[in-house]
Amino acid sequence: MKTPRAAGLVVVFLSISAMALVAAEGNWQRRVPGADRQRVNPYAGQPEAIAAGHLLFKENCAKCHGSDAEGRHGRPSLRSQHVTHATDGELAWLLRNGSLAKGMPTWSSLPEQERWQIIAFIRSLPHDAAPAPAGSRP
Numbered sequence: 312m313k314t315p316r317a318a319g320l321v322v323v324f325l326s327i328s329a330m331a332l333v334a335a336e337g338n339w340q341r342r343v344p345g346a347d348r349q350r351v352n353p354y355a356g357q358p359e360a361i362a363a364g365h366l367l368f369k370e371n372c373a374k375c376h377g378s379d380a381e382g383r384h385g386r387p388s389l390r391s392q393h394v395t396h397a398t399d400g401e402l403a404w405l406l407r408n409g410s411l412a413k414g415m416p417t418w419s420s421l422p423e424q425e426r427w428q429i430i431a432f433i434r435s436l437p438h439d440a441a442p443a444p445a446g447s448r449p
């Protein structure tokens with residue numbers, strides 16, 4: 312009676328791999344290769360780049376993420392800790408590749424310079440307030 316047991320193990324193994332795959336797909340950040348993650352924004356903090364990025368954001372991104380970038384209709388805020396803690400390189404990877412299965416388009420049609428300008432703009436936004444620690448509320 313070895314075969315049914317082996318088949319059972321194969322099924323367990325396959326479902327674990329499938330779950331791992333779904334989890335990896337669930338968070339775009341896990342798909343970013345190491346070399347991309349390290350990339351640095353050549354326009355970081357430059358006022359002209361931030362202004363250009365703001366215009367590009369209004370044109371391309373505001374309809375989903377809101378003109379204040381706080382997210383809308385289930386599209387995430389870009390002022391969140393998740394975005395604040397992502398590296399420039401990770402954001403650049405996301406803009407180039409999108410997260411198509413979740414409804415985030417690819418922006419590879421924009422010149423790379425414009426994608427960096429948008430990232431410089433995102434970095435200039437105020438961050439969402441962190442949730443107040445329990446017990447600190449009146």
Ligand code: HEC
Nearest residue numbers: 339371372375386387389393394410413414415416418429
């Ligand atoms: C058609 C709607 C749509 C447009 C337009 C759009 N996005 Fe998104 N965006 C999404 C969705 C949906 C997600 C969530 C993707 C996911 O969870 O994998 C997302 C995720 C993101 C994230 C990651 C947020 C997080 O917390 O993980 C960033 C950064 C982002 N978008 C930036 C932009 C920028 C910059 C633009 C304009 C160039 C843009 N998006 C245009 C729908 C959109």
